[in-house]
Amino acid sequence: MTVQSSPLAVVALACAALSAAIIVGYLILRPPLGPSSRIWLLFGLGVFPIGVAFAGNIQGFEATKERQFCGSCHVMIPHASDSNSITSVSLSSRHARNKLFGNENCYSCHADYGMFGTIVTKLGGMRHVWLYYTEYRNVPIEEAKTTIHLLKPYPNDNCMQCHSTEGKLWLEVPDHKASLGDVRQGRVSCASAGCHGYAHPNFRPPGEAPAEPAVHPAPTDSSKTDAGSAP
């Protein structure tokens, strides 16, 4: 979300301007501390800055959900530019196109849900920023593609936040029917080679040959259920 499109950012900037104006005015005039200068300063040093922090925090949390934000560390550029590409058929890119959350697709798939989910995800994100500046800053993109992995296998629960696995049409798909328990329990990954393919084009499970660039590992068997992955 850009500044122009966000009322919160405008509120934050307005508070910042008012606070700065009061402080600069005070520094120029230097009136003695009296009842009226105290009130002015309370606004300049307290009320308005708290307004900036409050609106700015919410705005900051929103900004960190954007794909643009994720892609601003160069090691994430391959993932981000794949999602940006309108022709990519990767699962991740196909989740980048709708208006509701397309711009926040990384966060939508990778955020932990549940109680404290946002906070846990954000703390995890702080760790990423730290790791980036301590370890990955100078890692070439090609190397990052094959060395940066998730800490834990990707949980189907994250897909199931949106794909409930309860829909009638969904349940009628033979592969879904056959593997229902395993899918809901997370024993079979939705994003695996035999099912919907990996989410990111250059991903291969550990031990398999590295991916060729930009080829979606579409399922090859005929029981393919993923209509959207063609061609």
Add this chain to the structure above:
Amino acid sequence: MKPPPPTSRLVLVSCVLTLAAVGLMVWSLLDPRPVPVVAAMSIGQGLGTASLGAFLYAVGADLRSRYVRARAERESARPRPP
């Protein structure tokens, strides 16, 4: 009328810290990349909180010293008991 008390140095410190804190937060709004956003939410808020604390402390100290001075003046104006 006695001269007004000198502007507390603490209030000046508070002003400068607040400007820095608000500046950091504005930077993170205009340029929401990881470093500005993280800096605004940590350093920025730390500075802002510290500066408000400094201001409130300065006001408290100022009010107290006025009170003490006023009381001292009252006491000295009162006729001394023989």
